[in-house]
Amino acid sequence: MIPYGRQSISEEDIAAVEAVLRSEWITQGPAIGAFERGLAAYCGLQGGGGVAVANATAALHIAMLALGVAPGDVVWTSPNTFIASANCALYCGAEVDFVDTDPDTYNLCARKLAEKLEQASAAGRLPKVVIPVHFAGQSCDMRAIAALAQQYGFRVVEDASHAVGAEYDGGKVGDCRFSDIAIFSFHPVKILTTAEGGMLMARDPALYRRLQLLRSHGMTREAGELEKHDEGGWYYEQIDLGYNYRITDLQAALGLSQLGRLDLFLERRRALAARYDTLLAELPVIRPRQAAYGVSAFHLYPIQVDPARRRAVFDSLRSQGIGVNVHYIPVYTQPYYRKLGFRAGLCPNAEQYYAGAISLPMFYGMTEAEQDEVVAAVRKALA
Structure with a gap:
């Protein structure tokens, strides 16, 4: 089976992790700070810093x-x-709502956001925070979203779980030029792994310090913070x-080595994506489009097929040993969210994308022979 993702x-x-195992620190030690500083420097973060945590879900919380x-x-995010x-x-007792996606990038759409904000302003129900999600490794249009944040007074948290190393408007995702916080995920199928893990980036020193405290019981030994x-x-x-x-230091050592x-x-993911673009050009699929404002990290390579045939194509690919997946089922269509009152039809673009979506295998170690096998299987499944 060729998986859709692999570390x-x-x-x-292995040597970096072994060195920690042989050291005096395996939980809270120097590798964590080194990893945080290393990734913050890579992203070009000025001020504040990185805060490494157990996983990206903890980071979002x-x-x-x-x-x-x-x-x-109320917090708004993307359904995709x-x-x-x-x-x-919801963990914080707040409400959540969703902004429809751009039909080209599958990201939260700045135009749809502007329309929804105008309506919310008239109703006196503006969001406290908006969470744009950089789907598949491509940044949302953060300059446009930041301008709306300034106009309407909400905070911005970039869910960049897919986008470590991605570029936007001449900088790296994670530099927080257009947001309060950016979040990365280091799950094994992501671009860089710590087995499990995540990191928050924040420019503001006070916000950075609050994140550090929240990560570890709200506890401090800093003299200036003690009563x-x-x-x-x-x-x-x-x-x-x-x-x-x-x-842990074990995880951070792995992450620092991977960094x-x-x-x-x-480089390899972008080469594979370009090769997919060429190999799939004559097949009846919609290939992922890239916005001119940035460079994707290509965590995923999602295609769209005829929605009426998506299940058959998916099953055919799986039966041929191609570990395709689907990203994502619109969040508000989940049973838990339906119980909160959400209904199909809320975000038509996201629903249309989901109906035909299939994520093809994409990972650093993928060979061209494996990629050829994937494309041959897609051709057979569509025939």
Whole structure:
């Protein structure tokens, strides 16, 4: 079976993890800070810093908490995403709503956002936070979204789980030029892995510090944050209600080692995407389109087929040993969200995309022979 995604683990990665296992620190040690600083520098983040956590879902949760999301607030996001992008608002007791996608990029559409904001402003129900999701590795139009944030007064959290290494408007995704926080995921099928893990990027030093506290029980030993002083070297205080969302030194060491190969990962994914574009050009599929404002990291390569035939094509590909998948079922169509009152028809573009979507295999170690096998299987499935 050729999987839709697969991690790439080198001997250097194994050696980095082994070195931590042989050290004095395997949980909270120096590799975490090194990984945070390394990725922040790679992204060109000025001020603030990176906060590594157990997974991207934890990152989304504390991002909402750090921005003050609470009961009575509403958070907007894209329906074309994994459920965590919406669930994070519900964890805080807030409501969630969805903005339809752009039919070309499958990302949250800035034009649809502007229309929805105008209506919400008239109704006195503007969002506290908007979470644009960089689907498949391609950035949303963040400059346009940031302009709307300034006009309407909401905060912006980029769900960049798919987009580590992606580029937007001359910079790297994660530099937070157009957002308050950006979030990455390091799950094994993602571009860079720590086995499980995530990271938040924040430019504002106060917001960065709040995220650090929320990651680790709201607990501090910093002298400037303590109410009592000179209590002894053992002393700490809880100054916020935080969580145990910490990553380990083992995971951070793997991530830091992988970071050294991130540009190689990206180069290979982009070459595979370009080759897919050529090989699929004459087949009756819609290939993913790329906006002129950035460069995708190509976490996924999603095509669309005739919705009436999608199930048959999917089953045929699986039966031929091609581990295709579908990304994503619109979040609000899930049973839990239907119980909250959501109904089909809310975001027609997202629903139309989903009806024909199939994600083809895309990973660093994929060979051209394997890619040829995938395309041959697609041709057979469509015939």
